[in-house]
Amino acid sequence: MTKIEKRTALLGVETRAADDGKRTLAGYAAVFNSDADLYGIWIERIEPGAFTPALSADVRALVDHDTGRVIGRTKSGTLRLAEDAKGLHVEIDVPDTTDGNDLWTLVERGDISGMSFGFIVTKQEWDESVEPPIRTIKEVELLEVSAVAFPAYDDTSIGKRSLQEWRDARSNETIKDPAATPVNRAAANLKQRLAMRLDLKVRTGA
Template sequence: MSKIEKRGGTLGVETRAADEKRTLVGYAAVFNSSADIAGWWTERIAPGAFAGTIGGDVRALVDHDMGRVIGRTASGTLRLSEDSRGLLCEIDIPNTTDGNDLWELVERGDISGMSFGFHVTKQEWDETVDPPVRTIQAVDLIEVSAVAWPAYDDTTIGKRALQEWRDANSEILDPAATDDLPVLRKVANDKLRRSMLLDLKVRNRG
């Protein structure tokens, strides 16, 4: 399986306590917000990008650490939804060392952000601008995390995705046929999307 991409930042997370239940609430992703990914490209998440994945079995973690689970959709302790702003997360914090420490750190303001780990399943690239713009249209959501630092330093998978898009375009685009460029770009994007979905199915089967 390919490496998981991680994105997020100081989008805000807050504590809510009622009926002896402690819940963290925040946004792991915001739609149509431009993020500079290490100067390599600008990235945006399109509304609806999580619609096909938030019903799956997703974990809530501390700082993307797979060994520090604090919630899970399958158990009902993590609830995910899309609204007009982005991906909203509600995590019922457990009475564990990680849970208690996290609750204290959020209340103190030491941890104030959320993030998410994902595989891209549908995307578009616009290279008519510099740096290129990547629009993420659909993802396979793996986890959401409460984080102390934005996770924008992981660019390896994204750079590979850009190269795949360029390779797909170079196979069919005729530089002289500028009048047909928008149509040809759509064909290239569709071809890459089918390839990525096939790859995802193969990986999931394994």
């Protein structure tokens, strides 16, 4: 199953109209090092550089994550992505289409005010020394960015599975290293102590 997740940066999206009639939406789809509480299940933060591979990828801009409502694309230059100190900055040249015109009006009115993105995590870390656990997203495959009306913290089940997979991987590493299991560690320690006693007897002649 494809592990696609969606997140929203609540910084707002703004309109920019040029004298030549060009209309551009601009905003942040993601913010770095900003903790998001996903329903108390885990805390999530995005590490700077997480989107670097995506800057050269072919990414679409959509309306509300609807793949049938494309309003921009990096390959055509109508969608521009950039990482800065704050996060993933997005600029979309709004098309003269029904979706484009409606979106422009809705953003100007304030009915649509968020920027979001759909992604697949390719590198992450979990910190379970705190409660709830902290998930640090280090790298993603960026699929799309969207102008949205509501915050999207979708597919929390994916995050839960990701945490369980992380735990399972750690458990498997422990099993692969027999000396790392509690029982075998105790046995190894006992052998070491016995060896030290025997060595002491040989050296002292006891």
